[in-house]
Amino acid sequence: MQAKYNTRHSVAFERHDHRHCQHQLLSEAKALCTKRNTRLTRRRLQVLEILLRSHQPMRAYEILACLNRVESKTMIAPPIVYRALEFLLDEGLAHRIESRNAFISCDRPGHQCAAQFLICNSCEKIAELENRNSTVISEAASLGFSVDHAVVEISGHCAECRKNGS
Ligand SMILES: [Zn+2]
Ligand SMILES: [Zn+2]
Numbered sequence: 606m607q608a609k610y611n612t613r614h615s616v617a618f619e620r621h622d623h624r625h626c627q628h629q630l631l632s633e634a635k636a637l638c639t640k641r642n643t644r645l646t647r648r649r650l651q652v653l654e655i656l657l658r659s660h661q662p663m664r665a666y667e668i669l670a671c672l673n674r675v676e677s678k679t680m681i682a683p684p685i686v687y688r689a690l691e692f693l694l695d696e697g698l699a700h701r702i703e704s705r706n707a708f709i710s711c712d713r714p715g716h717q718c719a720a721q722f723l724i725c726n727s728c729e730k731i732a733e734l735e736n737r738n739s740t741v742i743s744e745a746a747s748l749g750f751s752v753d754h755a756v757v758e759i760s761g762h763c764a765e766c767r768k769n770g771s
């Protein structure tokens with residue numbers, strides 16, 4: 606279990622069986638919540654499932670629209686989505702992509718280290734890289750700087766898109 610997090614590489618840019626991906630990440634998220642004794646309520650789970658549908662980031666209003674499509678009886682208010690997202694972010698089950706003002710599910714639920722993202726400008730897919738030995742973080746530490754939030758977003762074009770000439 607422990608070695609899995611640092612050796613797994615992101616499949617976001619590769620053709621793959623995404624249902625397997627979804628299933629795997631969902632069960633890891635559930636296991637993590639059980640271990641930490643935090644509650645993955647129905648609403649939080651719904652939001653996570655929506656985020657897990659693709660490797661593209663989603664904006665809060667898009668998540669809200671999806672929820673309202675599932676839930677036909679009552680309209681869901683935006684704060685409900687924000688609260689669920691806040692939980693997922695706090696637990697490391699999702700990340701905020703600042704440059705897109707959007708959210709993405711985490712590739713390795715609950716990892717402790719800095720997240721780095723490769724963002725494809727063509728297909729909008731995002732691959733998460735895990736960098737345990739980030740030079741930025743270690744340089745910050747050598748300056749006596751304590752890091753609260755470390756996210757690096759790198760945009761460009763994925764191999765698949767480059768192959769297709771976009
Ligand atoms: Zn996938
Ligand atoms: Zn992550």
Ligand SMILES: [Zn+2]
Pocket residue numbers: 725726727728729730762763764765766767
């Ligand atoms: Zn791409």
